[in-house]
Amino acid sequence: DVKVTQSSRYLVKRTGEKVFLECVQDMDHENMFWYRQDPGLGLRLIYFSYDVKMKEKGDIPEGYSVSREKKERFSLILESASTNQTSMYLCASSPSPESSEAFFGQGTRLTVV
């Protein structure tokens, strides 16, 4: 089975802190994605990557950056956390750009106080 693992299930950070969310997949997938999920808004794409060292902005990249130094790992960075970044963050991977199915990690619920 494909496994996508996010480093933390719950995080509490202070405003202004730099926050790192890590995601690792074990199936050699090319594509990796970071979403945030807020009530009533559905999944919104922050950044995605189709290859190592490659990144593309999604719909809401402001305040975030990403890093993909290895194929299996995709990190989301909040440069200076703010309270409006309190959310559920979901990492996903899929085998190829045209692949049908995305596999999700368990999610990280981030609270910024």
Next chain:
Amino acid sequence: GQNIDQPTEMTATEGAIVQINCTYQTSGFNGLFWYQQHAGEAPTFLSYNVLDGLEEKGRFSSFLSRSKGYSYLLLKELQMKDSASYLCAFLDSNYQLIWGAGTKLIIKP
């Protein structure tokens, strides 16, 4: 532009049948997905339709009409464990997933 719409919440009775609708608008389409998400958990894949018609998988079926920009997820013999949010998403011309906000399904005994 692109958009996708599904009801916010539905209620059904254990043992019954429920149909969750999803409508979408897009200039490029490469398939439609349904995912299930239990509270506090990650979404899990249920179905994928790229051609018109009905796909059946056990108690769950998914239907697609590309000409109408319409899909539905049909859940039969509802069980309490089916209480979850059901997310509809389509794959656009750039192979990006465009997600609906999800339908929260409440099952009552």
